[in-house]
Amino acid sequence: MTHEQLEYYANKFLMDKFNMPLGIPIRISKRMTSKLGAFRIKYIKGNRQKIDMEIIISYNFIVHNTEQFILDVLYHECVHYALFTKGQPYKDSDPEFKETLKRLGISQTRTHQFKGRRHLYECKKCRYQFSRNMKGYEKRYVCRKCRGRFSYLGEVK
Template identity: 60%
Template sequence: MKTETLEYYAEAFLLENFNLPLNISIRISKRMKSKLGAFLIKYKNKSVYSKEIVMSYNFIVHNDQEAILDVLYHECVHYALYTLNKPFRDSDAEFIQTLDALGISKTRSYHYKGNAYLYECPKCGYQFTKKVKGYNKRYICRYCRSKFVYRREITA
């Protein structure tokens, strides 16, 4: 799914449900690994500098259209409530009620699907996966204190 397609669906969703235009950009990020999507507000000198919706590239590539649109609409609800000066955070009651009324999933409803990296401790054989590369350069094994070795890339 391309940025233009996401913008089309977001524009239609916001007009239909909140009577608001989409006045922010939507960006697809290849660096976003821990989140599937985010509504970002950047501040500079205590005033709003910019706003955007960011979607994870790996999430878009490895999921179906229904899941992608569900996450996109979730982020659009954040944006719409923020624009209407209403509580827009994940834990706010009005935000949760709005999601329920629109039939949109809450945060952490989907699990990560995409590329992960397998690491192993050469001494004790402890294995684990991480979504980031270079984990072996920064951390040591908690059991035997030796450095991890990168084994291979896997699809999670």
């Protein structure tokens, strides 16, 4: 799915369901690996005056998933944007947000399983193996079982 298609579907969804146009950019991020999508608000430090908003969708998620799942995540982020713009509760934990998702037939956060690149790691000390969505895990973390360092074993499907 292309950037233009994402903007088209988001604009159509917002006009149909909230009677408002898409007034923020949509960005496809190759760096986003732990989330499928996000509605981001950037504030000036100190005075909480918003200066920038955007919807971000993971490139890996777009490449490895069907259009149905991609649109569900996109619409979820659009609901965050619409409710924030209208001054209503817009966070995942807010009951009003959950009710809006349910009314529109959109999935809640962490409903979809990540499909895409996964990286395999092993503890050098106790040989514990696991996979993560992110590369570079071995540089930042230690094993919780034995406090050993990890080694990167490669990409898994």
